[in-house]
Amino acid sequence: MTTAKQLYALQEVDLDLDRVGRALAEAAEELKTEISIGNLEAALQAEEERLKDLETRQHDNRMETAVRRERSESLEARLYDGSMVNPRDLESLQQEAANVRNLLEQNEAMSLELSIQIEESQTRCADLSIELTGVKARWETRQDELNRIVSRLQAERSDYEKQRALLAGQVEQAALQRYETLRKSKGGRAVAKVERDLCQGCRMSLPTQLRQRVKSGRQTVNCSSCGRMLFVE
Numbered sequence: 001m002t003t004a005k006q007l008y009a010l011q012e013v014d015l016d017l018d019r020v021g022r023a024l025a026e027a028a029e030e031l032k033t034e035i036s037i038g039n040l041e042a043a044l045q046a047e048e049e050r051l052k053d054l055e056t057r058q059h060d061n062r063m064e065t066a067v068r069r070e071r072s073e074s075l076e077a078r079l080y081d082g083s084m085v086n087p088r089d090l091e092s093l094q095q096e097a098a099n100v101r102n103l104l105e106q107n108e109a110m111s112l113e114l115s116i117q118i119e120e121s122q123t124r125c126a127d128l129s130i131e132l133t134g135v136k137a138r139w140e141t142r143q144d145e146l147n148r149i150v151s152r153l154q155a156e157r158s159d160y161e162k163q164r165a166l167l168a169g170q171v172e173q174a175a176l177q178r179y180e181t182l183r184k185s186k187g188g189r190a191v192a193k194v195e196r197d198l199c200q201g202c203r204m205s206l207p208t209q210l211r212q213r214v215k216s217g218r219q220t221v222n223c224s225s226c227g228r229m230l231f232v233e
C-alpha cells in the first residue's frame with residue numbers, strides 16, 4: 001500500500017521542481033526583455049535625426065545668407081556709384097536694398113537660433129550615447145549572470161526529476177493519480193503533516209477519531225477541514 005508519507009516525500013520533490021520551474025521561467029522572461037536598451041536606442045536615433053535636420057537647415061541658411069550678402073553688396077555699390085540719376089529708379093533701388101538687408105538680418109537671427117539648437121542636440125546625443133553604453137554594459141553583465149543561473153537551475157531540475165522518477169516508481173498508479181489531482185486543487189500541497197494534532201495544511205485541529213486513524217497508518221485519511229491527505233512522522 002502507498003502511504004501518505006511516501007506521497008509527502010514525492011510532494012517535497014514536486015515542490016522543489018515547481019520552485020525551479022518558476023525561477024527558470026522568470027530568468028527566461030528577463031532574458032527576453034531589453035526594453036530599456038530599445039527605448040534608449042530609439043531616443044538616440046530620434047535625436048540624431050533631429051540634429052541632422054538642424055544641420056541641414058543651418059547649411060541651407062548659410063548658402064542663402066551668402067547669396068543675399070552678395071546681392072546686398074552689389075545693390076549698395078550701385079546706390080553710391082553715382083550711376084543712378086533718375087529719382088524714381090534710385091528710390092526703387094533703395095527699397096530693394098532695404099528689403100535685402102532685412103532678409104539678411106532674418107538669416108542671421110535664424111543662424112544664431114539654429115546654432116543654439118544644434119549645440120543642445122549635440123549635448124543630448126552625447127548624453128544618450130553615454131547612458132546607452134552604460135545600460136548595455138550592465139545588461140551584458142546581467143545576461144551572463146542569468147545564463148549562469150539558468151544552467152544551475154537546469155542541473156537542479158534534472159536532479160529533482162531523477163529523484164521524482166525514483167519516488168513515483170514506488171507509488172501505486174491510482175494513489176499517484178489521486179495525489180496529482182489533489183495537488184492541483186490544493187495549491188501544490190496534496191499531503192499535509194500532522195503536528196501537535198494540527199493539520200499543517202490548514203492549521204485546523206483534528207478530531208480525536210481522525211487523529212487515531214492517521215496514527216494507525218492503515219489507510220489514507222484526509223483532513224476533514226481542507227481535504228488533504230494526512231500523515232504523522
Ligand SMILES: [Zn+2]
Pocket residue numbers: 192199200201202203204223224225226227228
Ligand atoms: Zn487540513
